[in-house]
Amino acid sequence: METRIMMNRFLKGFGGLFIFMFAVTSAGFADDAQVMTMVKDLEKKMNDMQKTIDWQNQKLKTLEQSKGSYVPAAPEGGAAAEGYSTKNFETDLKEKLGDYGWINGMKFGGDLRLRYEGRMERPSSTSNDQNRFRYRLRYGFTKTFNEEMKLGFRMVSAPGESASLTRNSTNATFDNQFAFKDIAIDTAYATYTPTWANYGPVKGVAVTAGKFENPIGGSFMVWDGDIMPEGIYETAAFKAISTDHLNTDVTFLASQFVVEEGSGSENDDAELFAWQVGLDSKITGVTDDPVSVKNTLTWYDWSDLAEPGNFGGVAGGNFTAAGTGGTRLATAFNVLQLYNEIGFKVDPVPATKLWFEWLTNTAENADDSLGGGQDNAWGIGIKLGKAKDPKTWEVGYGYYWLEANSTPGVFTDSDFGGTDRRGSVLSAKYAFTKYLQLVAAAFWTNRITAETLTADEARNLYQLDLIWKF
The missing domain is CATH 1.10.287 (Helix Hairpins)
Incomplete structure (x- = not known):
């Protein structure tokens, strides 16, 4: 009976969201x-x-x-x-x-996502099940001045309601007696692409500064998709192999991100210095369509992140300890990440992508009682199809294992639940048109150190989205 009531609420609420959206769209056209x-x-x-x-x-x-x-x-x-x-x-x-x-070179765009989200706790949990209706709105522009200079700006919905420090969620929840929702700066950056630096086999030389989309890549084990780093990064690539059946580019990325800035002591500043080298290959002649292979090796140096105040007070699954000046993370973080993926298409099987990721925290030095030895993480997954053109679809599955002190939990995927978690993620997407998609996802996760806890060990999270792109 309880399940039926919950489903009725979901159907009524989601139907209401449909009506609301089409009404707003009509009003916008009139204006x-x-x-x-x-x-x-x-x-x-x-x-x-x-x-x-x-x-x-x-x-x-x-x-x-x-x-x-x-x-x-x-x-x-x-x-x-x-x-x-x-x-x-x-x-x-x-x-x-x-x-x-001023219009020349400008491109405007954005998207609206309406979401139903259900979080189901195990019967022994002290937390109750929760059903939420949420939205995300993004709108911005890019301005290309010439072939060397571009800037970008984007606004985004924010959780609000005293959540001004939120960094890994852009969802605003329908709640709080119809209160107005917050708008935040999502990106604000400038990119310089010097054409004079593209010489011979060298290409893709660029420098970007400001607040921007994450350039590092990989799965969500290290980065939530909503994280927009701040600082500066540089990219370059060169053609390493060019034959009739194999083309390989070597890519380079260096980043200098500001995590926290303070003036109390020399440890009040936290930065991330990351370096990445990769191989992007296209292989022809094996299947009807080219086979794509991507391999990246990334080194993260999280400088002073573990110090009190520098991790935002959100451990995200990392163990904490008492320190001078307040609570600190139980360990420092120098993380080595390896990511590999291969994409191919062999009829009648749809386009397929296989991926594997592994990372380890080489600086992990916590006591056994504070997650000592919990310094590795890995994930493996598959995706079939590609929901891009109208009436196309894709499905994906991934299994993830993130030990407690393997990577800073504050930046990992919030839907998965941070570090110290293991579990499966199943997703599906269908494109009705070029501008409208239906997305569903399920997260079945459990805590790795569950034997030391008495509650909140397992969690099931379900999401259903409608996404309009414009």
């Missing part, structure tokens, strides 16, 4: 009516101008063939468009939009 009218007017003039150009080309071609005995009739709208040059168009555009030069 933009004036802009759309202007754009359609300009579009009509451009179409008329193109018709005239096509007519003139046909006229010249006919005159050449028949020595002027026949002239095609002007197309409908051609009389109005005749003489409407590019200069006329630019003049009209400037009158309507002013100095529109």
Whole structure:
């Protein structure tokens, strides 16, 4: 009976979200009516101008063939468009939009995700099951000044409700008596791509500074997908092998991220210095489609992260200990990460990707009572299909084992539950259109050190998303 009530609530609530979304979308279109009218007017003039150009080309071609005995009739709208040059168009555009030069090179976009999330605890747990409806909204732009300089900016919904320090979630929960939701800065960065540095086999040289999407990659064992690092990073690549059946690029990444800044003592600052080398290969002639292989080796030097105050007070599964000035993490972190994946397609099996990841904390030195020896993590998984074009799908499965002190838990995936957890993740995605996707995911996890605990050992988390891209 309880399950049936829960399901009815879910169906009613999710149906309400559908109605709400379509209502908001309709209102948005109405507000933009004036802009759309202007754009359609300009579009009509451009179409008329193109018709005239096509007519003139046909006229010249006919005159050449028949020595002027026949002239095609002007197309409908051609009389109005005749003489409407590019200069006329630019003049009209400037009158309507002013100095529109700033638009050149700009690209706007974002997405809206509506989510149902159910967290189911084991019967012996002291926590109750929880059902939540949530949303994530992102909107921003990139501006390309020239082939060497670009900047980007994006806003995102934030949890709010005294969660100003949240770093690994952009979900806002429907709660708190219809209170207004927060908006935060998600990214704000500039990228310099010096063309003069791309010489011979060297390519992809770039420097990015600010707050940006994570460039390091891998699975979510080290990084939650919502983490946007702050600082600077540099990339480069060069062609190592180029044959008829094998092309391999060697990639390099160096990053200098600011984690925490303070002025009390020399240990009040925390930084991350990360270095990565990788191989990106394409193999042809083995299957109908090229086989892609990716291998990366990454070294993370988390400087002073374990000191009191530097890890944000969120252990995320890491063991803690009493230290001078307050609670600190039980160990330092110097993490070595190895990631491998291979992608291929062999009919009739859909596109397939296999991956394996392993990492170890070489600086782990905690006492046995504080997770000593809990310094390794690994994961393995598969993905079938690719939900990109309309009516396409994909499914994925991964198994993960993250020991307590293997990596900083504050930055790992929040849905999986941080470190000191093991379990399975099953996901599926279907693309209705290019802008609408349905996504489902299930997390079945347990605590690795469960034998030392009396509650909250296991957890099942279920998510159902609708994602609109625009």
